[in-house]
Amino acid sequence: MSTLSSSTHCRSYCSSSNYGHHPVAVSSSSPKSFVPSKVSVQSNRKSKPNVVCMQDGAVSATLAPIDDKSPPKKIKNGLLSEDENMKKGLLSVTPSEECEEAAGFGINKDDSTVSITVVGASGDLAKKKIFPALFALYYEGCLPEHFTIFGYARSKMTDAELRNMVSRTLTCRIDQRENCGEKMDQFLKRCFYHSGQYDSEDHFAELDKKLKEHEGGRVSNRLFYLSIPPNIFVDAVKCASLSSSSTNGWTRVIVEKPFGRDSESSAALTKSLKQIDHYLGKELVENLSVLRFSNLIFEPLWNRQYIRSVQLIFSEDFGTEGRGGYFDNYGIIRDIMQNHLLQILALFAMETPVSLDAEDIRNEKVKVLRSMRPIQLEDVVMGQYKSHTRGGVVYPGYTDDKTVPQNSLTPTFAAAALFIDNARWDGVPFLMKAGKALHNKRAEIRVQFRHVPGNLYNRSFGTDLDQATNELVIRVQPDEAIYLKINNKVPGLGMRLDRSNLNLLYAARYSKEIPDAYERLLLDAIEGERRLFIRSDELDAAWSLFTPVLKELEEKKIIPEYYPYGSRGPVGAHYLAARYKVRWGDLGLEQ
Ligand SMILES: NC(=O)C1=CN([C@@H]2O[C@H](COP(=O)(O)OP(=O)(O)OC[C@H]3O[C@@H](n4cnc5c(N)ncnc54)[C@H](OP(=O)(O)O)[C@@H]3O)[C@@H](O)[C@H]2O)C=CC1
């Protein structure tokens, strides 16, 4: 399989099969759209690598070389162009023939290779998401012909042990099981491991040596995925940059979220790194703009005149098991709200962008974030799960985790009311709710519409007029769906109304399995696509919104409301919604 066929296949597969990458989405970015990198990590290598640093949960990406003042790259017909590396044939993205001809690229596709190093390969995210996503991309033929995957962490492991560990979490798509075992074996043969410290240039130099052996003299493109706790990001990037960046191709770094703990620490990290949010890679989040901007019926209603509240809900039915050490330092607001939910909010609420170009979208998102009213302490509810016994099974409380301090006040649940002080959204509460160890696992956006004025059918609804309002639900996961609750006449001779759903259930409509967000994200990183990256001004605005209230919560040592493991969370969340005369949409019997 050639690089050309792999890339084109993947993107055309994506766009032709309802997976959303419309070519226009990445067309033409203006020169101003590429901010030269301010990466403080210096490379002592002769050739300066491109560093694309991304984070799941925050900021932006830059394709500018570390200390290079070269003009920004442009994106043309969905493909990077006017890029020196590209002209030399160094990128894994190969332009279409038409593009190639126009730009005069002379690409020898056998000439380049991509080496992907998963830093923190022994960890939870690497096992659960990154290796499976890489395998899915391999299975789909989305990785270039020449690629190698390296796991890097302090744990001692042989290549065989890494393969064994990785093999336990690989799965085949439900709709494509053919040759699955064979493909897995082929994939695993291309996975290797190197043990090293995250702050050791020598250990990264050893990795460099191994990478070179595998690259076999080809042009080397290198992607580092930092799946490690944030406090060691900078050391790892520095060492990777100094000792194992590519000397003749690109070097990119994906950085996980959260990006810092507050405005100050985030600004310090921003000097060294930039990043992405994996929730932006979720299918239904990608579809948000399509739904809104390509259907006449929604956009005219998308404002304060028709919408009563917008709810962004994230719940997990498991606790922080095994991640307590990391989580206790951050809490649910930094883990989920400041990044995933706020990013969705910004996408939901933004004005129509000039185009679907990444920069135009980010320009609109940042305007939303900067229009947001400072969050008031009384608009935040915090909770922490406690132990609960059900059916003879004891579910541990948050502080039962040995890595969590006994007296921890870290919230594992939070609800907040946010407001966007602009003409479109003035006075509309955006309610956010995120929690661990709740009764279900779900992520969704609920748009609650206002009451129909002078509704002729009021009497048919009984006393609960709220039941009569429309609600649009965008269920991000699981069981991806978009449904609209409408009032309908129950068939029969009488006049009785009920609430029914106009329902687009993805599983019923589309036979293809939905790719994991990490697949999209990794592919974008390899291809140099910046749509899912968060720009540093977006990150600054996101932290400016949350930092004051986080500081206040921590300084005042606010005690979280305790809720039983597996419950619906603290009742305080209901009072918060009631203050704004709304109800959480996920609480009714019929949701
Ligand atoms: N897990 C998840 O579902 C998600 C995680 N993330 C983000 O991904 C990153 C990694 O998360 P996750 O995999 O859960 O984390 P882990 O706690 O599993 O850490 C990953 C690896 O980092 C090394 N490590 C852990 N703690 C330290 C430390 N204090 N000092 C040095 N090395 C350490 C360990 O490897 P070794 O000891 O072998 O070196 C560990 O295997 C985080 O930034 C997190 O926010 C984002 C989204 C989801």
Ligand SMILES: O=C1O[C@H](COP(=O)(O)O)[C@@H](O)[C@H](O)[C@H]1O
């Ligand atoms: O970023 C994070 O996301 C996961 C949930 O991701 P999902 O794609 O499985 O919904 C969450 O468990 C974790 O705490 C957080 O760091």
